[in-house]
Amino acid sequence: MDKAEFELIAKSVQAASDDRKAAAVIAYAFGEPPGEKSKDRCWIEYAAAAALLHALEEATPDKATRKSLLQAAAKHILADFLPIIAPEEAEAFIKAAAELLASVPTPETLTAGSIKKSVHMIPKAVNVLPKIPIAPTPKEEPAATAAVTVAKSRGKEAAVYVGLRAELAPIAPRLTVFDLSVMQAAASIYASGTKTFSSNQLYRALTGADAHTRITSKATLEAVKKSLDTLQATIITIDAEQQAALRGYKGYAWNKSTFKGYMLPMTKLETAYYSGNKLAASCDCWRILATPPALEYATTIKQVATIPQEVKRLPKGVSATVNNICIRDTLLYYIHLNRGKGTKLNYSTLFEAAGVDTSDRRIYHKMKKAADSLLQYWQEIGFIADQTDVIESSKNDTIYIS
Known part of the structure; x- marks a missing residue:
């Protein structure tokens, strides 16, 4: 394993560890997890990330492989947790470590689209987002800025309320259709199991290109990077309580009826990208930490289309x-x-x-x-x-x- 790949894995695992630690603390302090994860799942994922961090600290890039890192993490899990968990439960921790390691792309896939299918979110409450201004006040929850009628029930209209606000200061007055396209492409990479990606990889997923296709538009690549910054800093709230109460939607998996969080809940990793197996240059990579709220909502109401990448080409x-x-x-x-x-x-x-x-x-x-x-x-x-x-x-x- 070369140094750049090792560094990418280390930074991705560190980002996942920080996020899962915070989630586990909140889950156990307040008795309720902050997102779609259960308390036990938060704990398992944090423990798995911690074990991988131990393995990375002990390893050297030139001798490490993904297999050896997982084996070392498994040893840490068995040594640290067997006194407090049953042996069969340790399998869940080791599996979580394997999933975390697999979510970091290989050098070959980091520059490729690396996905076979894209997700396309159909709900009107998602596609109306470019028409909603991003509220500039970060300290106050904005009033719902859009009411999207989804159905009529007993003569009354049922609506989904959607709002946007900036985290610190607005870096854009509103989202664009292109921002939605970038969000869909990032969500597609996330849905494929890869949670760390480069802007080059996202460009290819967005345009339907493969690893052998040259990036033809530097302007579009720069627009992708700018869009990622906007999506990372914009918080969305989707209040679907009325929709969840509808007769036709009661059989759906409503773990919650309000979906809130960053448009793309992720952190930026300053690391490297590759051309084949060779380090090409330093670049911006991103780590998606949780399911994007729009994707979670669209999945809940079963309005996510799966599109072959060939169609996106x-x-x-x-x-x-x-x-x-x-x-x-x-x-x-x-x-x-x-x-x-x-x-x-x-x-x-x-x-x-x-x-x-x-x-x-x-x-x-x-x-x-x-x-x-x-x-x-x-x-x-x-x-x-x-x-x-x-x-x-x-x-x-x-x-x-x-």
């Missing part, structure tokens, strides 16, 4: 610009929101929803061409039906997706 002629990514993900939202029913929308509606300014007719036609290329590509790979039509007239261009 931008076809030939569609460059990896911020606008094109927003067009793609907005189309995916409309397609999955209307699965089995078909949807009809005109281009101006699509571009407005994607947050793309098409007041310049040249940009309008450029974005229209990108949308048409995406639809044609999705037909070719069988993602959408062959009979999808683009109906055009002199007054109104309409896309009908069957």
Whole structure:
């Protein structure tokens, strides 16, 4: 194992240890865990991280392997905890250590998208976020800034209330559609089991590229980094109490009805990235510490679409610009929101929803061409039906997706 990989593992485990220690303290002090984890699970994960830290302190990079680190961690667990836990319970601690170690990418996957499928969150309460201003006052809980009607019950509308606020000082007035795309890509990496990632890896997951695809847009990569800073510092609150009480949603796994936390609960790791097995340069890596609240909410109400990375790939002629990514993900939202029913929308509606300014007719036609290329590509790979039509007239261009 080279020094850079060893360092990445050490910093990832340290970040996980700090987070799990804090969660365990809160859980046992107040009798209730701070997130979706149980008290026992918080304790198990903290103990597993501590054992791995011991193993890392004793190891040297040139002689260490992931297997040897796990074996050393297992020895620490057995030595430290067997007096207070049953032997069969030790398996849970060792398994947690193995999962933590596996959540740190290898040098080969750190520059790759390293995921086969993406998650795409469909709830209106998630997709309305770009329309909500980020409250600038960090010390006070903001009033709900958006009420999203999800259904009607006994003649009354049931709403989900969504609010955003900044942690310290607002670094953006509001989220953008591109921020949502970055959040979806990071959540996809998290859902795949990898919790530490680089901005380069996220770029590839976002654009559907693989390890062999060159990063073609430095501007988009910089936009990804800026978006991560915004998402890390923005706190979301989703109050779904009315939805949880609905008859049609009572059978869902409502462990809670309010989902709150950072848009991406993560910490930044100043470390390195790789080209193949060789250290390329220092870069920013991130460690996701808990399930993003939007993903937890979308999963609870079973409105998460699983999309093959092939679908996220931008076809030939569609460059990896911020606008094109927003067009793609907005189309995916409309397609999955209307699965089995078909949807009809005109281009101006699509571009407005994607947050793309098409007041310049040249940009309008450029974005229209990108949308048409995406639809044609999705037909070719069988993602959408062959009979999808683009109906055009002199007054109104309409896309009908069957």
